[in-house]
Amino acid sequence: MKLDIHNALKQTFGFDQFREGQEQTITQLLAGHSSLAIFPTGSGKSLCYQFAALHLPHLTLVVSPLLALMKDQLAFLASKGISAASIDSTLTPSENQQVMARVRAGDLKILMVSVERFKNERFREFIGSVPISMLVVDEAHCISEWGHNFRPDYLKLPAYCDDLNIPLVLLLTATATKAVKRDMAHKFAIVEQNIVQTGFYRPNLDLAVVPVTTADKNVALLEYASSIQGAGIVYVTLQHSAEKVADFLCQNNLNAAAYHAGFDNQKRQQIQEQFMAGGIQIVVATIAFGMGIDKSDIRFVVHYDLPKSIENYSQEIGRAGRDGLPSRCITLANLDGLNTVENFVYGDTPELASINFVLDNIRSEQQDGNWELLLVSLSNASNVRQLPLKTLLVQLELLGVVRPKYAYFADINYKFIKSRDQILARFDGERRSFIDAIFKHTHMKKVWGQPDFDALYSNYSCDRGRVIRALEYLQETQCIELESKRMTEVFAVNSDALADVNLAQTLYRYFIEKEQKEIKRIAALIRFFELDVCLSHNLSRYFDDQQAPQQCGHCSVCRGQVATLSYSQQLDWPSDESLRQALSTLQSHLTDKLAAPLSELSEELFCRFLAGLSVPIFARHKVRQLGGFAVCENFRYADIRSKVQSLM
Template identity: 50%
Template structure:
């Protein structure tokens, strides 16, 4: 592929005169048939690295993306340039999803975007295996790494899926990967070191400012700093994002700014999707110039003229900080990134980390369930479960539970075979005779048997696979699960029925021998404890960066292994002679035994009401008092109880140790 051909395609499809640094190297390697990892900072043009090759490759480009908002934004860009692209996602109706699948199978699409979880869908896996794929794109590819930030267990399956679907090349995209994470990404997808393309993390147009501010003073400081920059007194409004940790804070800070003459809206996951989309659109089009957001906002938002990014609360990690400030100044114009820095908000973020570590008793509960499975003649045992029900049985949150399942696979204890929907139901647009009349001979007999053996309600017919299979064996017909699903999907594609599927069920093959439950539970709990420590170290690296006595831009680039940033950028608070010192807050004394007992009494009473009157663990009590949810606490509706979150500002580790010392909770 010549440079002239590439430049012509770039100008024709996107109207761009030239490629940015790094883009040409990535695209040329992909067109040569090589797999590539592109490590570009936020706003450096990662998306074009797959969009342009997708138009020049013969078959479909499949893009794995972690957020629906990111998918929607990318699709809007592609459609604006006349490029045939679509997604399959949870916001679509069944008819819309089927139309996208039809287009992909007919070769009418160049790009299909999905979440990684879509690959666990039985119907999608059957569909995508029939579609030729030229390129697999993994966006936010750092999610592959167990030791990076934002680890997503389902990402670990992507190398296996690439092999299964016969994809000839892969493109990994990320803006926030440290050297060890890049190495892990590269190894898992067999990418050579020469095919890792990095463009550096230094942004010469970003002014990094750290302003030490006590938590109580943050609201006033924010208004004083932002007002002249956000259009309150400025001749030209300046688009700004204010980042906070919690949804409640987003609402409070947005009201504060609005009451001080700075029109602002809160943006967070607690808003419905329509309202979020309205706010996003208003911000992108310049109708709204200040957003107060939790960290999910901004992923993939293509707005080039954001002039201020303010961290009202501390970022969760240096990776998050880099990603969030990277949304400023994508047009290359000067932009300011301010952190109202203190150590006071770090305790809440630390507590969130502890909330994701499973109790050893929960891990042991899962292993006991595996060990109790009946032995099969084939040697392996069959384990079927839904993630939500298993999460409740073990009191392990869904994300760490997925991680635990991956670890069981790596240890050879349990291997995923497939997943399927447990429940199918359909509403007919044609009567039984007309439906069967579309077929002849044995196929007509099969359809008639299927329709005669469903369980009917007023509108919906529920599919009982065992009943249909048994009737098929009696009649000498193949009526197995696979054939039934294929028939129903064919009916739905033709518009003869409306088909729904739910209750995703995982099917695993479990090691045939007896399990060392105590040894395994200890080993797995140690693994999660190591992850916990890694997350805590990542969080504690944030104040170390903010208090740096050396250039902030240089320190930030060095964290990501980039040696090209200048030693002194000249446009950060350290280079301006303002080294930050963050005072350490005085810890509040922990309550004495009578006070703790009184705070925990409502939880004990609720457990007794539900027939679970045994002494809760120190972990459960500490989570209750810190306001950290768990599946069991959600079942118990613990949020409604007095005492829940009463010690939310207390350090979880210190509180847990205090409860253990006072013997208020049982040992695991």
């Protein structure tokens, strides 16, 4: 019998009709066509996979970038009686086992995970054993290197999809330029007619850019926050700013709270829940807050500091007015924070010596064509932050230098919940012999034991995967408790490609180009804020929506208020003598502590010291405690570099 999707929508979700784009996307998916859906924030992207999942035969696997986003969507699905769960870091071992048992039994329609979960050897063994109807990638712009939130691990999703034989894919995002849209579709072979893009324009959002000095920001913020009834979000760049601004609002009798990644999970969860329930009116937050916050009645979003890009700006203002009622989006703008936004970009570019260190590590540590990576250890040794190191590894994959084979936990331990004899009594024949072999080839230390995989391979001819699956099963059946640590990634190495004398320069050039692209993205944001033509129209056009009106009538430019941004005051450099002393202090502190090829302090290391940018070497050797650290943090990085060059 043919599915009546409108009747199903009413019965399951209680909605009388689909929103724009939803019906087309769902119809395509149910016809077996992978799709890309680009809808504005708050326009119902999630319903597309939720509805389709109910009418597909097997599990729908959803990759989501944030825990908060997963939890909100799971709560919604539970309210509709839809069986869904997540596997994430907050689950206890027994809860994790329960979710996996429900998946295996076919009791769940939707399972949500982070992309990092695929690195987990145990998860990959598990998910490979169950049939999957559809892969959903939420915030799918993370797949694209052209996007603003590129995450290297997302590049591996097409390969995971192939490995798991998933026949159907749905990509979801709110922010995609034309280049990002093409890139996403290409990676999953989604044809153009299955790209569903609704209008980006939001007629209920009033966009305003208000030039204001840093000294006057608090007064301006208080004026806006006091005059607008309802909930609001104030975005800042730094964690300490969130706390200072929230304290200021509270001192002026507004119900505000700070939110940032420096708080523990419990505190962040508590603040979010209070905000959602109306117990807190205003959240002053870094960008750690917002993704997955589905609160319909946010009446204002204020950018106290500059956002990172036009894409970030559009995502953040998109959290206002999801109920369709008028809402205000105000940017308190000057150029004072430009250095902070730019310096984050420069801090993520590895030095050429660091890239060479990674390549030398691959050459010297590989065995039988395989190279094993412990990310944190290599990040510290090479002085490359973990995220850019992941990006470096992805580039090595794309250049054919390394190929990921599998990941495993270097340390796998278990302890008995039931006795050996009780466990063995559950099995017969070869399976009993196999379980017994695992127990016999385990090095027990008091309570916990570590299986000897090499001995098992030699004496029982079984591979690591079968042992892991057996231990997983024993944990699921409450026979043992399993513990795994020290994620290790194994790569096959192409020695010929690794021997390319230009390889390090090629990689370094990639990062420099990426750095400049991000700096240009920030410059585009400043140009957008200083436009003398409609902000709403140009924001829509940036995201390839040509249907927005030429003049919206509800932005600051349409009201005749064209912004010109400037610095609040002229900054004075510290004296050359004090800067030389600071650099000399750094040199003395790090002398003899750094291994080749990082043994000589570079110009970039001096710049990062003065700019206050944290890199692994600084954390390991307590450089932040030195006098002179961050003494130039209010200056732009390019200017700091020029200053350092003049001093050397």
